[in-house]
Amino acid sequence: MMRWLERHVPKLVLAPSFIAVLIFVYGFIAWTAWVSLTRSRLLPRYEIEGLIQYERLFDSPRWDTAITNLYIFGALFILVSMAIGLLLAILLDQHIRAEGVLRTIYLYPMALSFIVTGTAWKWVLNPGLGIEAVMRSWGFETFEFDWLVDPDLAIYTVVIAGVWQSSGFVMALFLAGLRSVDTEIIRAAQVDGIPTPRIYTAIIIPSMAPIFLSAFIVLSHLAIKSFDLVIALTGGGPGYATDLPATYMYAMAFSRGDIGQAASSAMIMMSVVFAIVVPYLYSELRGKHD
Amino acid sequence: MAAAGLMVSAGSAVAEPQVEVLHWWTSGGEARSVAVLQEEFAANGGTWTDMPVAGGGGDAAMTALRARVLSGNAPTAVQLKGPAIQEWYEEGVLADISSVAEANNWAELLPASIAQHMQCEGTWCAAPVNVHRVDWMWANAAILEEHGIEMPTTWEAFNAAATQLQEAGITPLAHGGQAWQDATVFETVVLGLGGPEFYQAALVDLDPEALSSDTMVAVFDQMRIMRGFVDENFSGRDWNLATAMVMNGEAAFQIMGDWAKGEFLAAGMTPGEDFLCASTPGDGYLYNVDSFAMFAVEGEDRIAGQMLLAELIMGQNFQSVFNLNKGSIPARIDVPLDDFDSCALTSAADMATTSEAGTLLPSYAHGMALRGAQAGAITDVVTAHFNSDMSSEEAVGQLANAVANAM
Numbered sequence: 001m002m003r004w005l006e007r008h009v010p011k012l013v014l015a016p017s018f019i020a021v022l023i024f025v026y027g028f029i030a031w032t033a034w035v036s037l038t039r040s041r042l043l044p045r046y047e048i049e050g051l052i053q054y055e056r057l058f059d060s061p062r063w064d065t066a067i068t069n070l071y072i073f074g075a076l077f078i079l080v081s082m083a084i085g086l087l088l089a090i091l092l093d094q095h096i097r098a099e100g101v102l103r104t105i106y107l108y109p110m111a112l113s114f115i116v117t118g119t120a121w122k123w124v125l126n127p128g129l130g131i132e133a134v135m136r137s138w139g140f141e142t143f144e145f146d147w148l149v150d151p152d153l154a155i156y157t158v159v160i161a162g163v164w165q166s167s168g169f170v171m172a173l174f175l176a177g178l179r180s181v182d183t184e185i186i187r188a189a190q191v192d193g194i195p196t197p198r199i200y201t202a203i204i205i206p207s208m209a210p211i212f213l214s215a216f217i218v219l220s221h222l223a224i225k226s227f228d229l230v231i232a233l234t235g236g237g238p239g240y241a242t243d244l245p246a247t248y249m250y251a252m253a254f255s256r257g258d259i260g261q262a263a264s265s266a267m268i269m270m271s272v273v274f275a276i277v278v279p280y281l282y283s284e285l286r287g288k289h290d
Numbered sequence: 291m292a293a294a295g296l297m298v299s300a301g302s303a304v305a306e307p308q309v310e311v312l313h314w315w316t317s318g319g320e321a322r323s324v325a326v327l328q329e330e331f332a333a334n335g336g337t338w339t340d341m342p343v344a345g346g347g348g349d350a351a352m353t354a355l356r357a358r359v360l361s362g363n364a365p366t367a368v369q370l371k372g373p374a375i376q377e378w379y380e381e382g383v384l385a386d387i388s389s390v391a392e393a394n395n396w397a398e399l400l401p402a403s404i405a406q407h408m409q410c411e412g413t414w415c416a417a418p419v420n421v422h423r424v425d426w427m428w429a430n431a432a433i434l435e436e437h438g439i440e441m442p443t444t445w446e447a448f449n450a451a452a453t454q455l456q457e458a459g460i461t462p463l464a465h466g467g468q469a470w471q472d473a474t475v476f477e478t479v480v481l482g483l484g485g486p487e488f489y490q491a492a493l494v495d496l497d498p499e500a501l502s503s504d505t506m507v508a509v510f511d512q513m514r515i516m517r518g519f520v521d522e523n524f525s526g527r528d529w530n531l532a533t534a535m536v537m538n539g540e541a542a543f544q545i546m547g548d549w550a551k552g553e554f555l556a557a558g559m560t561p562g563e564d565f566l567c568a569s570t571p572g573d574g575y576l577y578n579v580d581s582f583a584m585f586a587v588e589g590e591d592r593i594a595g596q597m598l599l600a601e602l603i604m605g606q607n608f609q610s611v612f613n614l615n616k617g618s619i620p621a622r623i624d625v626p627l628d629d630f631d632s633c634a635l636t637s638a639a640d641m642a643t644t645s646e647a648g649t650l651l652p653s654y655a656h657g658m659a660l661r662g663a664q665a666g667a668i669t670d671v672v673t674a675h676f677n678s679d680m681s682s683e684e685a686v687g688q689l690a691n692a693v694a695n696a697m
Contacts (some may be wrong), residue, residue: 275460
């Protein structure tokens, strides 16, 4: 009896959460895929109609905007967050005074929700209230910073707010990475008289590749599911200029009673995530087996 | 034995009316208005279970409703309007309240086009609580007087007045750059420039010819002109902040439904003296009717509650008190209007005349004319045009495409 328990307790304990994940993650992915092939409107219907929803999706200028915005926002958000995060981490790594305080200050935005970030930046960037108004009241009458209300530039304000929020977190990741590099190697390099910038570019940063990959994965999924930031900052506007796939899906599912369309956009979003995550998982798992 | 006896007597007693009401009237004036109905319901011996779901202009409430319906436990009555009523009817979940409607003669008491919204394939399935007029133009009386401007009755007059005000350094049009507000302005321009028949063809029947006509190009031209009358900072502004601009004299006009009147009145202003109201240039009347759809429920007490609720909603007392609170006018035409203000009286008189002329039309921007997907497709084009430098021809092309795509 004891033997049987020893052998089976782990399985029994894991079983409920395994079943829950199977149903509520994979089951619902399958369900969404099914609904995306139907003409569901207010409530799901289950007669399969083929790829009609995907045709509608790719025919919609609004979806075009959403996807283009995802590329712009995703690329800039990830690159700039990583660049700023790395720079901050390297500067903090110089054994300066009050490092703990500075680290907390930079990390703090991560503790705020994207809704708070979005609302705060909405006021800061609003031409009538924020930076532009302040600069003009200081006498710079021609100062202009109206990206928030310019349909061509509004998506970049989302990047600004997103980077402000996330670069502190990336800094923390990188700082941990920098500290985990073997000090013996660094000391040896210092003894050999190699200048510090070169130590970083040739030794430390290359040895942090796994950290870069983790940061990239975390940031890219933040970018793809980005929803609350856009809602709070621009509400998708001006017009639908700052729509992202997530806000498109929400509008279709919850405001317009077009569940089939929402499901197809959700499937496309998932494919984008898979395109990024699957190679990562593959390389990770293969690494373990070798 | 005693317990069994009790159960029998309880079962045979007359069922006590019970309702569970899902709505999103949660702000001050709205909550007061719905409380009137609750009190009346309780006074008639009923039990009211309130299910308010705040936020998102009803999006959150609709999500809650969907979950309840899918789990087979629909609320008794739900705040629904326009074609959404028919959409839910097609899902097979609405109840028939024809017995109440016929006993109380609703068909006679409601304007024909509004009665039509409350019917699902000939049976009555919803009860209207009010009529909001959407095609209103509000103005700051002092500004107009100072510049010698009358309320414009044509779009050319509006453009001329707005240009004059702009040159004097006043923002002519207070506008909030949210998609539904762009759509609100758009539909009043469609009605004004194209006339009621064109409006019917384009935004109700979705006739492709009307959608891609020269008239529609002219409508988008006018929208481009209006864009020039709006201040630079309008993007994402809430409608009530735009109303405040008219109140404070920062802007002269606003095009918005009669809920804007509530803001003026709450600030202690008098219609006709401090602020002016007039229908937007052109004929016709665009309505937005709030209503409660009745869902199919089981149990004598709940069905009794449903019938009582429907009767009370259409009752003279509720229609009068509710609409005084909310700024709209009663849906039934025989309610005494002695306590209503001059804007409401105009609205009621116009509703009667347009109903007879057949120009009483459903508002597309407020979900009365089209289903969600189609209305949304049009709004996407309107807001994209208004917020960019898209040409009118391109907008018209996109409009026809978007509508076909949403069918």
